[in-house]
Amino acid sequence: MKYPRLSPELDRRRKLMPDDIRDIRLERERGRTLKYLAKKFNVTIIAIFYWTNENYRQKILERSKHQNKNRKTQNKYHQESKKYIRNVNPAFKEYQKEQSKKHYNKHKNESKTKNNIN
Secondary structure (H helix, E strand, C coil), X not given: CCCCCXXXXXXXXXXXXXXXXXXXXXXXXXXXXXXXHHHHHCCCHHHHHHHHCHHHHHHHHHHHHHHHHHHHHHHHHHHHHHHHHXXXXXXXXXXXXXXXXXXXXXXXXXXXXXXXXX
């Protein structure tokens, strides 16, 4: 399910609004330092660098796309392996039954000992 994207003004995770980014770029072109802008806008130096250096920004965006693609692929294989273990492998079902019985018996014995103490 895809969620609708919030506008930058409504997204509370953002510290820098489009107007701030425009101002940062203008001040950076005028020679302001990264450190000065970071303090002024209460963000990290890397955040200022991200919004003022287009090459760096593109590199980060590409890396993010690549990581998301890998994450989706890994998730797909993980889901497939879970299906195999649950549906195809009968030994797993037996193992689950044994674990369930052990868990039940353990709690049953604990409740007996508590009743005997009282």
